[in-house]
Amino acid sequence: MKGLWIATIALLSSGIAFAQNNNNSNVTVNGEKALNKDFSVYKTYYWATPSAQAQAGNQNRSMSQGRNSRKGSSATTTSSSNSSMGAFNGKVQSAINFAMEGRGYKPSSNMPDLLVNFEVLDQPTTLKGATGYTTIDNGTQEIRQPEDTTSFKVEKGTLLISLIDRKTGQQVWHGFASGLMDPNSTAWREDKINEAVTLIFNQYPARADNLENNR
DSSP states (O other): OOOOSSGGGSEEEEEEEEEEOTTSOEEEEEEEEETTOOGGGOOEEEEOOHHHHHHHHHHHGGGOSSOOEEEOOSTTOOSOSOHHHHHHHHHHHHHHHHHHHHTTOEEOSSSOSEEEEEEEESSOEEEEEESOOEEETTTTEEEOOGGGEEEEEEOTTOEEEEEEETTTOOEEEEEEEEOSSOTTOSSOOGGGHHHHHHHHHTTOOOOTTOSOOOO
16 A cells, blocks of 8 residues: 555545534544545445554554554454443444445445545644645646645544555545544543544545535
8 A cells, every 4th residue: 555644645635624513622624535536436335454454554654753543443343442442433433334325335344345444543643634636637637736735733532534445455535533532631522423524524525326526
């Protein structure tokens, strides 16, 4: 797999959003897709295996320094033996299932088109990303200019979601929402999981049923 999140590694931001939660603190959201990728070929998905999670983690480590995270995308929720963490991961998986199926994707453990990976940052960090792209050749090619790059300062508890092409191993899209967990508390803000996942997938550029593909 190729490195992800950094603008020079061919990933593109499809949007940045800022949302207000009930405690009046900002939630920062961003989504980036692989350039020149035909998303219409993807119809099914399933959770990444531990080996795929490790590969995705290696890709994502290129976007920041000194970053720690908890991975939780395997179907068996193996990222932590702690029961509360397992419950948290289950809620994230349920929210992602709802978002994917709502966009026409079908869950399938038999050679799925996309593998889903997610993780939660254990500490504040800076993520490298992008704010847009340029089309050339009458709109047939997408490229990123140096001015399209940016950095995001994110909080502890930031939720990261990535989609990986199972056949190629390429991460074709990822998004994050910062503000899921109160940085001044050790408690997981599970009441914000659905909001965070919804905001992240609002940045996603496609649908499997082709009802609306306008990003």
